[in-house]
Amino acid sequence: MKKFFVLGFLFILPLVAYMFFAAADHNFSMLPTLGEPVSELPEGTKSLRGDSIVFDSNITIMGFLGKDAKSRYGHVFNLAHKIYTPYSEFYDLQFVWLIPEGAEGTIPDLEEKLSKIKETEKWQFVVLSDQQIRKLKAELGSPHKLDDDLGSDYVYILDKDKRLRGRDDDEDVGTLYGYNASNVAELDDKMDDDIQVILAEYRRALKKNDKYKRKQL
Known part of the structure; x- marks a missing residue:
């Protein structure tokens, strides 16, 4: 009896484990998509540090810094502490702040302050025309x-x-289009969770694609 029990256990355990992981894979949560793709940045767009910037094939955290950038320094610092610091090492994640033409003079001061929190390599400040900024914001479909x-x-x-x-299905606002960078609790409780979900989503897709490639070989 003991032998049959052990054999049965060894047979059933892998089956149960397979069913558990199969169910987990099937029910894997994805961060909802809220609209159609936005336009790509104008061809040849570079950040103030000279890096070529595109949205395509990158996960982008995007903000609108505005002409009065100093009034939003606090927002940037909140994002630096709560999101940039823990996640900036992910190679396909970029942090892009859009700036109207003529407002770039405040950025060196901002970068100097940000460098005291963490290196600023992944912060990208991009200058666009007023019209380009309004067009991109409209394409987001956000009510803000x-x-x-x-x-x-x-x-x-x-x-x-x-x-x-x-x-x-956000419990507070229903549809959550963006995250209020002036609200540390919202960055900590909601945006942090959602960044984890989308990063896990792409890691999972990468692993599945890698397994498919190996099978083809």
């Missing part, structure tokens, strides 16, 4: 308005296909 200086308290997550990601 830009301020008169073309800045915003909110930051957004774009996936590798340039689509806005967020929540469609």
